[in-house]
Amino acid sequence: MADGSIDVQLRRFDTSQPWGFKMQGGVDTGFPIHVAQVNPKSISGQAGLQNGDVIISIGRMDVTGSTHQQARDEMIRSGNDVDLTVRRKGVPVKAAPPPEPEPEDGGAYRDVQPKTYQVLQKELPQAAATGGRPASIFDKKKQARSEYTKTDKSGYMKAYGQS
Incomplete structure (x- = not known):
């Protein structure tokens, strides 16, 4: 798109499958509605949603002036087919901490013999x-x-x- 935004299509079979991202912000919080955390193996991670993406619209509804609850309600109303328009890296989010290094002894398991x-x-x-x-x-x-x-x-x- 011309304004630097991209479309992300989320599709699932039924509502028992989680989207796999955490949405934060809203005019009531003073931050734009954005993606705070994405599980890379989830539906949203596979669709290309990234941490820090600002959500501009959910379906056909512009959520730039919405409260968090209004945006959440629109996600629910969209059902199992959600089209998001997002702007990449619009909000700085804290990166996930690096994984803990493996212990030198190979792990926390003991060699137990019955x-x-x-x-x-x-x-x-x-x-x-x-x-x-x-x-x-x-x-x-x-x-x-x-x-x-x-x-x-x-x-x-x-x-x-x-x-």
Whole structure:
């Protein structure tokens, strides 16, 4: 367009899909209505909307003299097909902070090994050397097993603490 404004067309299937941008400003706030933040992977980000774009019109309605609520209402009235006219970088907005650097140890995750794995790791070399197998709960006599693994007469396992 001649005045440096561009058209951005936003289309979605239904109202459950968010547009993906944050609108701020209005005559009631003393700032022009503008795009404060855009999610780059959202509908608006894919359509080319950028942080700091001043919204001149929503649909056919000129919003340069509108309150924030009036502009918001017009977005809702437009439904799933919204045509915006914007002026690029008309309002300076704070840039998103750079991502945090990765920790040198590769992340916050610890290498956790379950106790069963630790026992097997210790017993497998001994069992392989003797040609046998690692120890098992079933090697113990039924009376020596913990209360947790004993069964009642029906054959079902008891819950821990169940009599």
